[in-house]
Amino acid sequence: MDQGNSKVWQATLTPHRSLDRNGFYLLMGLVVLVNLVVAGVFVALGAWPIAGFAGLDVLLVWWAFRMNFADARKLERISITEHELLLERESDRHPPQQRRFVRRWVRVELEEDRERELIGRLLLVSGRTRVAVGEFLPPEERKTLAQALKSALAVPRI
Template sequence: MSSGKADAVLDAEARAEEAPLFAALLTPHRSMGWPGFLAVMAAVGLVNLVGAVIFFSIGAWPVLPFLGLDVLIIFLAFRANYRHARAFEEVIVTPTEILVRKVTWHGQAREWRFNPAWTRLHQTRDDEDGQVLGLTLDEGRRQLDIATFLPPVEREGFGKALTVALAEARRGPVRTHFD
């Protein structure tokens, strides 16, 4: 085999070795989008406005600031909820490593790297209904809980897909040799 062909084969094998077998970006679920938020805030504002008119008309004007405070507290609760939705978890499996990157809603990131040959995925199940309560990557000397904000049904599907990817990574890269 010529040197050029050999280099091309080695480059292709190196790229195949680092190509992700599995990649997932996990984000917290938020059931209400922007239109829903606007609808809820409009409804709360309207109810409080009607209450304010009624209380003002009967001379109970000291109640008005509390009605405004009500709207402000609900707005701040939604704002905090949407901020926390910025957090995410990234899981990438290649034949040579498992990379887990967790980013908080503050933007602080931490990374963990595991060897797929030595890492096992443990699933903690509920005794009553069998739902997956937790997923843990276990490399013997260290463990890492993953997919913590997924609901049990999604966590189970994620666990199955990750198990398949880990098995594929343990088999190693498929080598193709040209004559």
């Protein structure tokens, strides 16, 4: 959260991914190696069609990681000025989106089940408009963000 500018409160949200590109290349190398060994064993036993299925495994793992890395490039930026709250979203799969809320009419809601200690969606609510933010964040980070947003909105002048 960046509070460097005294006129704007801002938070930039991005998903966390624990596997970087180098880790991905290492993992894919291991998957390819294991599949080559398995395919070689089956070809040696005369079951050559299995080799093609081993190649499909590699393709499926590669595709899953490609989707994962595309999701990692999501970005949500929340800016609160004296008069408005601005929500900007960027993603590889969708064009950039912008939502503006009148600051005095927006409120922050966190769906929470205290009995079972579950934290649900974080919503910006203005009238009948309900927009979920930070859906890719872990529950504790959504809770912290909700508190920070409520505090920033409570300050009469940013």
